[in-house]
Amino acid sequence: MTADTIVNPRTPVAPRRKGVNLEKWGWLFMRGSGVLLVVLIFGHLFVNLMLGKGVLGLDFAFVAGKYATPFWQWWDVIMLWLALIHGTNGMRTIVNDYVTHNGPRRVLIWALWLVAAFLILLGTLVVFTFDPCIPPVPDALAGICPA
Ligand code: HEM
Structure with a gap:
């Protein structure tokens, strides 16, 4: 093969x-998570x-209300996992492309x-251990949290 032969791509x-x-x-994974992220992110917004x-x-009560239901806990946790793994894998691709050593x-x-x-780990712990009733309890939750 001579130097000017174009190699089959x-x-x-x-x-x-x-x-x-x-x-x-x-x-x-990048394609699959991309599709799911569109649904999760635009649903969230x-x-x-x-x-x-x-x-x-x-406000705080809105977030507390959402995190009182497993549905929104899982929605947010899956969005967090997918966005972080997708973003990190994308950054890995960029590092592989540009860092030659x-x-x-x-x-x-x-x-x-x-x-x-x-x-x-941190985000998952926050979502699943979130407790709105830790003092000081905001007024909006006074009727919900045990005195
Ligand atoms: C809204 C939903 C999203 C869709 C549909 C989407 C789709 C995609 C697709 C298909 C790729 C692969 C591109 C390629 O291989 O050439 C990609 C790459 C990437 N994505 Fe996403 N993505 C979304 C959200 C996100 C989020 C939330 C982040 C950050 C946390 C992110 C960060 C990245 C990065 C850093 C790359 C690598 C870019 C590159 O290779 O040049 N993406 N995305």
């Missing part, structure tokens, strides 16, 4: 390895900003997943 850069093709599953009193109705590339990708894991 489908030629693998390295011999195909056996086992699970993580890049393929990552690619599929619609319910919070447009239904009822709209944005004027947003192996050391810094590995450090950055580890840092990305560590931050994502920490935020997923």
